[in-house]
Amino acid sequence: MTDFLPPIQTTARDDAVLKALAGFVRQEALGPGGKLPTERILAERLKVSRNTVREALTRWEGLGLVERRQGSGTYLKAAVSPDMLHMPLTLAGGNDFTGLMRTLEIRRALEAEAAALCAVRAGKAEIDEIERKLDIMEEAFRTRAGMSSEEDWEFHQSIYRASGNPLFEQIISAMHELFHRFWEHPLGVRDFGHASFPYHRTIFDCIAAHDPDGARAEALKLIATVEDDLKRGAANLKLSDRK
């Protein structure tokens, strides 16, 4: 089964290990969820120490490319290719109010651009998909009295996907996951996200009408309401923010 995997040469061992592994993944056509060989197998086949294999895998794990499950194995979490470029970002002090506002400023820029691009590029299939997510979200909003964060998020994701540029979803998803811990405790604001609700449909209408400028404007309005909610929440607290 694993006859590929030629031995390693030259220095920079762990980088070479990763390169070989990327080639192996391509060779075996492994996708997300796929299981890659045991650390011991890799160490033997690549003629390197198991520790070296572990350091290489640790790098990939840090980049979110693989997931290691003790007792089970190592599994791919994303598509990998030999010509990948990495862009690790670290956000210092991202879990206070200032950090949240900063990520929102990034999201405002990206959300507006994604909506505009989507209005230009989305075909009928993509528009139908977005509308489907919008209907689900509105339904959840009605029945559960406002708690529709999961469906809301899926609606936005469908827009990012229809933008034709996977980077939008990657970046915004990373940020979303980043402060998700805060989303669980919405700063004491009970009706968090209520104000943004109507703009979801206006954004969709602009996209369906292939009106990029309109979509951009509506997206900006939506983010503005979120920022207002956030400021309101911060004003509610004014304590326990910094100990």
Next chain:
Amino acid sequence: MTDFLPPIQTTARDDAVLKALAGFVRQEALGPGGKLPTERILAERLKVSRNTVREALTRWEGLGLVERRQGSGTYLKAAVSPDMLHMPLTLAGGNDFTGLMRTLEIRRALEAEAAALCAVRAGKAEIDEIERKLDIMEEAFRTRAGMSSEEDWEFHQSIYRASGNPLFEQIISAMHELFHRFWEHPLGVRDFGHASFPYHRTIFDCIAAHDPDGARAEALKLIATVEDDLKRGAANLKLSDRK
């Protein structure tokens, strides 16, 4: 019946090491360039194996937080704090034309937003600094007949810094460094970047006049010229892109 039961978190050895290290960095007030203890010292003090220390440091190295020099030591490359959040991005196939265009779409969104924010927030000191970089760039452009990529980049960086949100510089710098190899060989277009030259000053004028909408519009024009240059370069080749 779907009671939400979050997965339990038991072992987290190397994460604990990183937490301790972050605390140490804060305690000792170490900044970029600072030297942190030996792996052997850390292993002894933290009562863990040196292997565990190495895995932890490998993570930080992968995130660009730290640099390891064999025979010398391990040095900080960026400010670290105990409450950091990581956002690793991987761009598959980022070194072809499509990948470059996608990063440019991200940069367009961020560049415009940063310019607008800068126009609102920049004080006199920041505006002076930007103008200084602009003068340097224009001078280099004149004397070296267009080759001013380094000075051009510093001008843009000064704008990101004055935006009041360090995330802009972080994200765009990461992308810049990412495809810097392409910037060196501008696809055969000799006068790459010439068309974007005049917009640098118009952007600055809008910022100095605290005109966010104008700054955003000029930034969009600038990126548009870069995109045109890129498309022109791709048309020049039409070969050796996918062999």
Next chain:
DNA sequence: TGCAGAAATTGGTTGGACCATTGAACCACT
């Protein structure tokens, strides 16, 4: 004093060992 070579320091790698968790196979009992 200046500088080449030895010695110590430090990250990189190796091999081997053991632990903790997982998952499949097996078994007893209902």
Next chain:
DNA sequence: AGTGGTTCAATGGTCCAACCAATTTCTGCA
């Protein structure tokens, strides 16, 4: 058939004790 418990091999996590390679520091000779 199904439920629950046990065993056991596979696998990632950790540890240890070396040695290698690059770098820095010290030393002693000219």
